Amino acid sequence: MKIRKYVRILPGSVTVDGTxxxxxxxxxxxxxxxxxxxxxxxxxxxxMDVLCKLGVVATELLVMGExxxxxxxxxRAVLLFSHSGPLCNDxxxxxxxxxDDFFPSPSLFVYTLANIVTGExxxxxxYEGDTTAFELASFEPAPFVAAxxxxxxxxxxxxxxxxxxxxxxxxxxxxxxxxxxQDAAEGLDFTPENVxxxxxxxx
Amino acid sequence: MTEVKKVIMCxxxxxxxxxxxTEENFRAVAAGATGVRHHEGTFGLPxxxxxxxxxxxxxxxxxxxxxxxxxxxxxxxxxxxxxxxxDAVQRAGIDPASPRVAFVISSIKGNVEAIGEDESSVxxxxxAVRVASFFGNPNEPLVVSNACISGLTALIxxxxxxxxxxxxxVVVAGAEVQSRFIISGFQCLKAVSPDxxxxxxxxxxxxxxxxxxxxxxxxxxxxxxxxxxxLVDGATRNDANHISGPSRTGEGSYKTLxxxxxxxxxxELAFVNVHGTSTLYNDEMESIALQxxxxxxxxxxxxxxxxxxxxxxAGILESLLSMxxxxxxxxLATRGFETLGVSYPVNVSNQNRTTGKRAFIKLxxxxxxxxxxxxxxxxxxx
Numbered sequence: 290m291k292i293r294k295y296v297r298i299l300p301g302s303v304t305v306d307g308t309x310x311x312x313x314x315x316x317x318x319x320x321x322x323x324x325x326x327x328x329x330x331x332x333x334x335x336x337m338d339v340l341c342k343l344g345v346v347a348t349e350l351l352v353m354g355e356x357x358x359x360x361x362x363x364x365r366a367v368l369l370f371s372h373s374g375p376l377c378n379d380x381x382x383x384x385x386x387x388x389d390d391f392f393p394s395p396s397l398f399v400y401t402l403a404n405i406v407t408g409e410x411x412x413x414x415x416y417e418g419d420t421t422a423f424e425l426a427s428f429e430p431a432p433f434v435a436a437x438x439x440x441x442x443x444x445x446x447x448x449x450x451x452x453x454x455x456x457x458x459x460x461x462x463x464x465x466x467x468x469x470x471q472d473a474a475e476g477l478d479f480t481p482e483n484v485x486x487x488x489x490x491x492x
Numbered sequence: 493m494t495e496v497k498k499v500i501m502c503x504x505x506x507x508x509x510x511x512x513x514t515e516e517n518f519r520a521v522a523a524g525a526t527g528v529r530h531h532e533g534t535f536g537l538p539x540x541x542x543x544x545x546x547x548x549x550x551x552x553x554x555x556x557x558x559x560x561x562x563x564x565x566x567x568x569x570x571x572x573x574x575x576x577x578x579d580a581v582q583r584a585g586i587d588p589a590s591p592r593v594a595f596v597i598s599s600i601k602g603n604v605e606a607i608g609e610d611e612s613s614v615x616x617x618x619x620a621v622r623v624a625s626f627f628g629n630p631n632e633p634l635v636v637s638n639a640c641i642s643g644l645t646a647l648i649x650x651x652x653x654x655x656x657x658x659x660x661x662v663v664v665a666g667a668e669v670q671s672r673f674i675i676s677g678f679q680c681l682k683a684v685s686p687d688x689x690x691x692x693x694x695x696x697x698x699x700x701x702x703x704x705x706x707x708x709x710x711x712x713x714x715x716x717x718x719x720x721x722x723l724v725d726g727a728t729r730n731d732a733n734h735i736s737g738p739s740r741t742g743e744g745s746y747k748t749l750x751x752x753x754x755x756x757x758x759x760e761l762a763f764v765n766v767h768g769t770s771t772l773y774n775d776e777m778e779s780i781a782l783q784x785x786x787x788x789x790x791x792x793x794x795x796x797x798x799x800x801x802x803x804x805x806a807g808i809l810e811s812l813l814s815m816x817x818x819x820x821x822x823x824l825a826t827r828g829f830e831t832l833g834v835s836y837p838v839n840v841s842n843q844n845r846t847t848g849k850r851a852f853i854k855l856x857x858x859x860x861x862x863x864x865x866x867x868x869x870x871x872x873x874x
């Protein structure tokens with residue numbers, strides 16, 4: 290099982306396979322810049338919350354240029370991990386249900402579900418396989434690698450978009466995501482040691 | 493090469509407004525009870541709704557009685573998980589503090605009630621750590637938060653954790669506490685009914701939120717004993733279509749059914765325990781998926797009229813009750829159903845029916861386009 294490609298997105302920097310990507314913007318504008326540079330033509334992006342935007346642009350960086358890019362496929366899973374799921378959206382939705390100002394917003398509520406980000410990635414890329422949102426107390430490589438390897442017990446799954454995506458608010462976020470492939474010959478071995486290196490930008 | 497282990501249900505607990513054990517719950521369901529009540533003004537919500545909610549005082553009394561040194565009344569979510577897990581691990585006779593035991597926790601919104609007051613207590617991962625440490629478990633608990641299919645995804649994942657033999661048991665526990673937050677959200681999506689829900693009925697008009705906790709202790713074995721329930725296989729699939737509406741062709745749900753049907757023939761099945769939330773779109777979509785999977789002749793049933801939609805607990809709760817039903821030779825009634833109101837003639841009834849079969853499929857779907865199915869089979873069948 291190999292890590293075919295990996296990406297790290299922080300509010301002030303983006304690296305793909307360990308190589309820094311030249312970006313002009315930072316914080317909230319960074320995700321919009323990545324959208325304009327790489328996703329380009331998916332206006333639904335602007336309706337998404339920050340966690341979904343983060344997941345969608347990170348996935349784009351992992352899979353752009355793949356053959357048969359938008360052909361529906363069941364053999365690719367989306368397995369994302371976080372500490373606090375959609376806590377930033379919980380806060381936003383909560384503001385709409387105050388006693389004296391009760392106007393609950395369906396669009397804000399939907400994004401309070403932790404797995405909408407895996408769903409948005411599946412919709413954008415036509416991934417019809419396993420999609421699961423996990424939470425761990427912190428991003429420890431060992432339980433992450435173990436859980437992803439377990440998910441590959443699905444007899445159809447051959448590859449997975451997986452990793453850690455966290456958003457505190459519109460301009461504070463972090464994603465460490467990778468494309469893991471069961472059949473690839475090239476790439477880093479999918480081990481806790483290599484995930485640790487990717488996470489700390491030492492890979 | 494390590495031998496692939498089989499996975500069985502070792503013990504379980506259902507904690508609901510209808511009872512604090514699986515047996516109490518099964519007796520109540522079989523007798524036609526329901527926890528769904530009409531609510532006006534509950535949680536300060538302006539619109540009425542029907543829901544199955546816990547008596548908070550009864551839970552506090554139970555916690556004081558069975559949790560040593562309990563001061564947990566303030567966090568209902570964690571209290572429910574602990575009460576449910578405690579009963580299940582006692583029945584299983586396992587040591588939850590063993591490193592050979594792992595915890596998987598399933599919930600959609602956990603302790604979201606604390607938002608605005610104690611935000612550090614909102615993430616389910618935080619509650620999971622507290623609950624696992626209450627039982628002295630040394631492993632990092634894994635949380636599954638996959639909208640309405642969370643409980644089933646948790647069981648599917650737990651089965652895989654056991655297959656390579658690195659754990660002996662996984663404690664899979666799910667819980668959902670209803671709140672102003674969740675109910676207002678589903679109300680503004682026009683998904684909540686003010687009246688008791690009517691799965692698959694022509695007059696269905698939305699779901700009833702429900703509260704529950706449920707735990708299944710699942711165990712690795714080399715051979716499935718005659719009297720044990722095997723978690724044969726399961727899968728999660730995405731519609732890749734819409735974040736808050738199901739596929740018009742039942743795509744993901746059909747794919748999960750196809751996945752599990754590779755392990756059994758349709759005439760082995762006592763029933764398919766479907767999601768049956770009683771929303772217009774869900775039940776229609778499920779009828780399409782069942783038709784595509786060749787399951788129109790197999791009895792189907794939904795328990796949402798009894799418990800409402802218990803969200804993160806549903807997959808575990810409904811699987812445990814389905815096991816009890818098969819053991820008792822019963823296909824439980826779909827409470828609230830009267831007149832078929834979906835495109836395909838699914839085999840649904842509002843009366844308990846008898847069955848001599850020993851396997852069933854549990855099916856769920858949720859926001860984010862996700863769907864899950866798992867096949868359960870009583871050992872020795874086939």
